Amino acid sequence: MLVAAGAGSAYYWRVLQDDRRALAAVEAAEPARPIVKHVTVLVATQALPVVPKLEALLGYSVSVWTRAGGGDGEAVATDEQLRAAAAAISAAAAGHVLVIVDAWGAQVLPYEEGEAA
Numbered sequence: 421m422l423v424a425a426g427a428g429s430a431y432y433w434r435v436l437q438d439d440r441r442a443l444a445a446v447e448a449a450e451p452a453r454p455i456v457k458h459v460t461v462l463v464a465t466q467a468l469p470v471v472p473k474l475e476a477l478l479g480y481s482v483s484v485w486t487r488a489g490g491g492d493g494e495a496v497a498t499d500e501q502l503r504a505a506a507a508a509i510s511a512a513a514a515g516h517v518l519v520i521v522d523a524w525g526a527q528v529l530p531y532e533e534g535e536a537a
Contacts, residue, residue, distance in 0.1 A: 456480050459509060462487055463521040467496045470521055477506035482519075501525040 459482040461471055468486070475481050497505070505526035509517050514530035 455510070457509060457512065457514075458516045459483065459519060460485060460517070461519045461521060467521050470497050470502060470526075473499065474502050474506060474519070474526075477502060478509060497521050497526040 459474075459478065461474065461482050462485045463470065464487045468484070471482065471484055505519055505528050508528040509519070512528065512530035514532050516531050516533055518529040518531060520527045520529065
């Protein structure tokens with residue numbers, strides 16, 4: 421009886437170790453999901469084409485506010501500025517981020533929602 425119990429225990433121990441190795445391999449193979457933040461982009465009408473580019477860099481969609489009045493002659497953010505903005509958004513400690521696209525590029529302003537003191 422002890423031999424049978426020992427053999428059964430050894431078998432199940434080996435199965436448990438194989439399962440742990442298989443699970444570790446699966447977890448290592450899965451790509452890390454980006455941390456999704458609530459991103460709002462404030463842009464002038466002619467700068468709207470930068471929004472899909474920023475979404476592609478982030479890997480998720482953003483909210484868009486179209487700037488009212490003016491801004492017709494403003495420059496559009498370059499691809500390099502958008503990559504820098506996406507990196508700043510990912511690195512921001514806050515869960516909410518406002519991105520202002522204007523003549524100076526893309527400004528990233530992290531903030532936390534809450535009531536004013």
